[in-house]
Amino acid sequence: MTDIFPTAALPLQDGDLLAAVDIGSNSFHMVVSRYLLGQLRVVDRLREQVRLAEGLDARGGLSPEVRQRAFECLSRFGQRIRDIPPQQVRAIATNTVRRLAAPQSFLMPAESALGHAIEVVAGREEARLIYLGVAHAQPSKPDELRLVIDIGGGSTECIIGSGFEAIERESLQLGCVASTMRFFGDGKLSPRRWREALVEVTAEFQQFAAGYRALGWDDAIGASGTNKAIGEICAAMKLTKGAVTAEALPQVRDRLLQAGRIDAIDLPGLSADRRPIIAGGLLILEAAFDALDLQRLMISKAAMREGVLYDMLGRGGADDPRDAAVAALMLRYGIDKAQAARVEGTMLRLFDQVAEDWQLGPDDRLMLSRAARLHELGLTIAHSQYQVHGAYVVEHTDISGFSRQQQQFLAALVRTHRRKVPKSAFDALPDRLLPAVRRSAALLRLAVLMHRAHEADPIPRLDARADGDRLTVTLDQRWFEARPLLKTDLEGEPHDIGALGIKLAFETD
Numbered sequence: 001m002t003d004i005f006p007t008a009a010l011p012l013q014d015g016d017l018l019a020a021v022d023i024g025s026n027s028f029h030m031v032v033s034r035y036l037l038g039q040l041r042v043v044d045r046l047r048e049q050v051r052l053a054e055g056l057d058a059r060g061g062l063s064p065e066v067r068q069r070a071f072e073c074l075s076r077f078g079q080r081i082r083d084i085p086p087q088q089v090r091a092i093a094t095n096t097v098r099r100l101a102a103p104q105s106f107l108m109p110a111e112s113a114l115g116h117a118i119e120v121v122a123g124r125e126e127a128r129l130i131y132l133g134v135a136h137a138q139p140s141k142p143d144e145l146r147l148v149i150d151i152g153g154g155s156t157e158c159i160i161g162s163g164f165e166a167i168e169r170e171s172l173q174l175g176c177v178a179s180t181m182r183f184f185g186d187g188k189l190s191p192r193r194w195r196e197a198l199v200e201v202t203a204e205f206q207q208f209a210a211g212y213r214a215l216g217w218d219d220a221i222g223a224s225g226t227n228k229a230i231g232e233i234c235a236a237m238k239l240t241k242g243a244v245t246a247e248a249l250p251q252v253r254d255r256l257l258q259a260g261r262i263d264a265i266d267l268p269g270l271s272a273d274r275r276p277i278i279a280g281g282l283l284i285l286e287a288a289f290d291a292l293d294l295q296r297l298m299i300s301k302a303a304m305r306e307g308v309l310y311d312m313l314g315r316g317g318a319d320d321p322r323d324a325a326v327a328a329l330m331l332r333y334g335i336d337k338a339q340a341a342r343v344e345g346t347m348l349r350l351f352d353q354v355a356e357d358w359q360l361g362p363d364d365r366l367m368l369s370r371a372a373r374l375h376e377l378g379l380t381i382a383h384s385q386y387q388v389h390g391a392y393v394v395e396h397t398d399i400s401g402f403s404r405q406q407q408q409f410l411a412a413l414v415r416t417h418r419r420k421v422p423k424s425a426f427d428a429l430p431d432r433l434l435p436a437v438r439r440s441a442a443l444l445r446l447a448v449l450m451h452r453a454h455e456a457d458p459i460p461r462l463d464a465r466a467d468g469d470r471l472t473v474t475l476d477q478r479w480f481e482a483r484p485l486l487k488t489d490l491e492g493e494p495h496d497i498g499a500l501g502i503k504l505a506f507e508t509d
Helices: 064-080 103-114 123-137 176-184 191-215 224-236 248-257 275-292 304-314 321-332 337-358 362-374 386-396 404-415 431-450 477-481 484-496
Strands: 017-023 027-036 039-049 089-093 118-120 145-151 156-162 165-172 219-223 296-299 462-467 470-475 503-508
Touching (some): 017 064, 017 304, 039 064, 089 103, 103 118, 123 219, 145 224, 145 275, 224 275, 248 275, 337 462, 362 404, 404 431
Parallel strands (some): 017 089, 089 118, 219 296
16 A cells, blocks of 8 residues: 555556546545546446445444445455556545544555555545546636536535636535435425425525626536436436426426335436435535526536546646645745745755655655745744644645645644644654654754754755664754854754654764
C-alpha cells in the first residue's frame, strides 16, 4: 500500500493504467482507464451497492454489518487494481466517511482491503471533482455557464461552472439513502408526509438558491445514479426522452406515492436495487427544481470518479488547482511572499540532501513547499501563537485540490514549524504518514530558523546528512558566529523538537 499522497505530476507513458475509486455513501464505484496519446480510454468499470450511509448512527458509528460489506467490496476492487502502481490510483471517500466519529478505525482496515491509500475529501472538493468529470464528458463553449447537480447517498452537490472550472460549489447534508431513512424510515409514503419533508429539504437549497439564480446558467446537468434513475423513469413513462423536466417530475412523484409503501413502489424503468432509496432521491430533486426554478435537467454519464481521473492527469502541470489555491490563501492572508520564498528555498536545499536517506519522495517535497509558503498564514490573526492560528485555518478552510488528510498534513507542518512541538500535533494523521510528517517538520523548522531575521543574503554553507532519525547540519563558522540570535535558537532546537523523534546536531566549519 502506498504511503504517500498523490500530489506530484504522473510520469505517464502510453499504455499506462489509471484507476479511480469512489467510496460513496450508496454505491462504491471504480473506473480503470488506459492513458493513450494524452487521452483516457475506459477499460473497466465496477460498481457495488454497499449503502454505507445505511450503517451510520447518530453518534458517528458504523454498524459491523455495513463495515463488513464495505471491506469485502474494497477487497474485490483491490484485486482488480493490484498491479497498478500506487501513484496511478486514487481512492476517494465522501460524506459518510466524513461523518464518522473515528474515521481511522474504518480507514485503516479499508486501506488494507483495497491495497491503496484512501483520501477523505470535503464536500466542496467533492463538488469540484464531480464538475470536472461532467465537464470533460460534456464539453461546452468557453463562455457558457452550467449547473451540475449530483445527488449521492449521503450528500448532494450543486456546482455552477464554466469550461473546466467550478465557480460556485455547495454541498448539502442530503442524500438518497440518508433522506429516505430520515423521512420514510418506517417504509410508509403519503402526500402529507411528502409535503412536510419537501418543506424541510427545500429550505436547505434556499440557503444558496438566490445567489445561484442571480449568477444563472445555460444548461443544467444531473450526475450520478439517482438523477440517472429518475431520467430513465421519465423515459419509461414516456414523459421525456431521458431528461428530467418540471412537467415530468410531479407525475413521477404522484406515481411513487400511489404505492403507499417503499417496498411497494412500482415505477417503470426502476431497478430493484434502487427501489429502497428512490423516494429520498426524488424528494431532493423535486426540492432542487423548486428552489432553483429548474425547467429541464439533462443527465450525464460522468461523475466524480471520472473527475478524479482527469484531476490526476492535471496534477503537477500549469493548471494544478492546488497551486492556485495556495496562492489564493497567500494573497487573502497577506503572507510575505519574499520570506516564504526564502524559507522554501532553504527547506528544499535541506530536503534534497537527505531525501534519499529519509525515504522522502517528490510528493513529500511538494507538500513541504506548500507548507513553507503558508507557514506564516496565522500572522494576520495574531503574532502570539500564530502557528496555532495558521494550522487551524489550513485544516478547516476548503482548499481546492486537497483531501482532508492532505490538509491535516499541511496543518501539522504549519503547527509545528516553531516553538516546542506538542505531542498531540500528529494525532489526526494515520500511522503510515508519521515518519514522513515528522521528518518533513524537522526540515521546515530548520529553514524557518535560518531565516528568522528575514535576511535576503544567501546562506554560504548549509550541509545536511541523515542517519536514521539523526540529522546533522553543518554551517559556515564565520557566518554562524555573526548571528547570536540564530545560535541561541539552534541551541534550544534539539529540546523543542523532542516530540518529532529526531536527534539534531550542529557543526561549523
